[in-house]
Amino acid sequence: MGNKYSYPVYFEGGRGRLSKEQKKTIRSYFQSKPKSGGGKCSPVEEVSENIYRIAFRRREDQQAVLQRSEHIVQLGEDSLMLTVKESLLVFRSAQKKIRPNQVQESKRIVLLGKTGSGKSSLANIILGEDLFTVDHSSVSGTATCQSETRDVSDRKITLVDTPGLFDTERSEEDLKPEIMKCITECAPGIHAFLIVLKVERFSEQEQAVISRICEYFSEDALKHTVVVFTFGNELDEGMKIEKFIRENQKLRGLVNRCGGRCHVFDNKYWNNNTLQNDYRSNHFQREELLKTIDKLTVERNGQCYTNDMLQAVEREIQREEEQIRQSSPEDLSPEEIRNQAKRQVGNRFLIELAGVGTGALLGALFGVETLVRVVTMAVTQISQTKNIV
CATH class of the missing domain: 3.40.50.300 (P-loop containing nucleotide triphosphate hydrolases)
Structure with missing residues (x-):
């Protein structure tokens, strides 16, 4: 596709995976300005389960397609309603259920x-x-x-x-x-x-x-x-x-x-x-x-880079968040609670990890296996000591 098609549109494909012929029909629909408002565009590609992407050469065509949130495409005797968005993350956000007091992940x-x-x-x-x-x-x-x-x-x-x-x-x-x-x-x-x-x-x-x-x-x-x-x-x-x-x-x-x-x-x-x-x-x-x-x-199927150390720090932050929610008389937002918890955990670990060199911390952050183990053990010991006290 290269740089010719720089303006994407994402849509849900209905029930079941779209066939090759259905993708061709949908592309023809979006290439037709009278039907969709679009113009020259890339082939349809699947980017996630039941979510597809097509990209336009001109921003004007992309915006014309997006002006209608839903498009109906005839697939033989059947018709398919396509809900179109400019960003893949809009669909992902709609699919995720956010727990009470949880900050929406960015x-x-x-x-x-x-x-x-x-x-x-x-x-x-x-x-x-x-x-x-x-x-x-x-x-x-x-x-x-x-x-x-x-x-x-x-x-x-x-x-x-x-x-x-x-x-x-x-x-x-x-x-x-x-x-x-x-x-x-x-x-x-x-x-x-x-x-x-x-x-x-x-x-x-x-x-x-x-x-x-x-x-x-x-x-x-x-x-x-x-x-x-x-x-x-x-x-x-x-x-x-x-x-x-x-x-x-x-x-x-x-x-x-x-x-x-x-x-x-x-x-x-x-x-x-x-x-x-x-x-x-x-x-x-x-x-x-x-x-x-x-x-x-x-x-990466929506998965971010992580390791044992980052997960151990996250567990400690979540414990700190819960303590702040229970003890704070103020009506704090989830963001404020999260920021307070990160500061307190960071300051505590900085004191306790005084003997760990910067090279070990950097290597652990970026996933060097032996250094992840060393720092994770130290983080775990800190958490256990805090819980005992």
Whole structure:
């Protein structure tokens, strides 16, 4: 399908799986402007159980189809009513039952990279608001781990912007609280890691950052990872990011280990929203990135990346939430209760894990098996001690 069909529409397929011929008929219907309002579109593809996707070449055709929430397609003697939406997550949200006092789950995305890579600017581009502090000096603009949740293109997204967790010059004292906050923000799991790198000539320092990432990331974590480049304006005229990657062996190896998933943004020059279909447009690249993350979620059957440590931290957060609900005289919202619980659990674990190095914490977060076991045992012991007391 490539980049020709950039504007998706999702629909439920009725009872039973659609046959090949039925898919062709539905595509013909959406290609007919008099019938559906649509136009040139991709073949119908199944993305989840009973949920299908078709994408249009022009946004105007997509929007015309979406103006009618329901379409009726004749399939031989039978007719099929299609409920259409712009986002797959609308259907998923409708299918999920949310327990009382449970915060509706958003898609948790973690931005990782060295200081000055443009993580905060990228976070603002993705969420469409200036929520993260951007510092254009050589000093990191993100001194502490920051998390923000917003609705983006019918998706509920939580972005976790981290300080330079992979900076080789950061001290253990600086890094450990930020790693612990990242762990509590991301429990019980992460839908996507974004490794953020600048488009630039890779010095020994940049190569060292990539080596460090490869050292700490498990293969399972890399299956949920996308490499995102910033400062795309530095690409030569007419060059795409794939060609830039091919010219650096270590970079090419990292992207290959991430399933070839990569995107490029520019923090300054690509903000012209009138060029929505242009490769050098942040709007276009954002929609492509979100589609990549959607595809990751579908391929994993909706399951996020997790491990024993993240699940152990989540159990402790839930216990803390219950205590807050029982003891607090205030009428707190589920979000407020959740945030209080994360802060208290994070602070407690930070004290008790004083003897665990930052390397072990990073390796446990990203799924290095031996380090997950070490940190999980420590977390479990902390929980047991607290319960006894």
